[in-house]
Amino acid sequence: MFHLAYISKASHPMTRHELVNLLAKAKGKNERNGITGLLLHKNGRFVQVLEGEEDVVRPLFDLIRQDHRHTEVTILIEESIAQRQFFDWSMGFHDLDASDILGLYGNSKPLGKSLDIEGFKENPGACLTLLQFVRDLHLTRTTDQSRPA
Numbered sequence: 001m002f003h004l005a006y007i008s009k010a011s012h013p014m015t016r017h018e019l020v021n022l023l024a025k026a027k028g029k030n031e032r033n034g035i036t037g038l039l040l041h042k043n044g045r046f047v048q049v050l051e052g053e054e055d056v057v058r059p060l061f062d063l064i065r066q067d068h069r070h071t072e073v074t075i076l077i078e079e080s081i082a083q084r085q086f087f088d089w090s091m092g093f094h095d096l097d098a099s100d101i102l103g104l105y106g107n108s109k110p111l112g113k114s115l116d117i118e119g120f121k122e123n124p125g126a127c128l129t130l131l132q133f134v135r136d137l138h139l140t141r142t143t144d145q146s147r148p149a
């Protein structure tokens with residue numbers, strides 16, 4: 001099992017409609033490909049983790065990297081893992097712009113500037129900490145924001 005996390009910048013401000021379309025297609029394809037993960041969006045930035053077999057994740061990432069809907073795609077983490085961490089999600093989604101999560105995340109955690117490309121490059125592990133924090137909060141909440149309305 002393998003995972004890859006990256007940060008990128010949306011090419012233009014994406015509407016809810018565009019995000020929903022992107023996710024609907026991504027989820028269907030990920031399910032067929034055995035890919036799981038989580039996509040975060042905030043203020044025109046994306047952070048995504050993809051997990052699955054390496055020979056499936058890498059070609060998918062190459063495709064995603066070339067997608068014109070985002071630029072400055074920067075890999076933060078690529079490594080083997082013992083087991084999936086987002087096994088419930090063919091692709092979870094959380095829009096941090098429309099969420100109170102960062103308030104709960106607190107300043108003490110290793111993430112001063114949220115979804116800041118330079119900040120994450122300096123501290124790549126912080127992106128996994130954030131992704132896992134969002135996952136754990138979803139698991140304890142009754143509403144599922146990973147499914148856009």
Ligand SMILES: Cc1cc2nc3c(=O)[nH]c(=O)nc-3n(C[C@H](O)[C@H](O)[C@H](O)COP(=O)(O)O)c2cc1C
Pocket residue numbers: 022025026027029030039046048060063064065067069070091
């Ligand atoms: C931020 C972002 C995240 C994406 N995530 C996924 C994903 O998890 N899975 C996926 O299949 N496509 C994802 N895509 C879309 C791919 O870039 C690409 O458009 C899609 O896989 C093309 O599929 P098709 O060639 O089968 O139509 C993402 C695109 C963007 C901009």
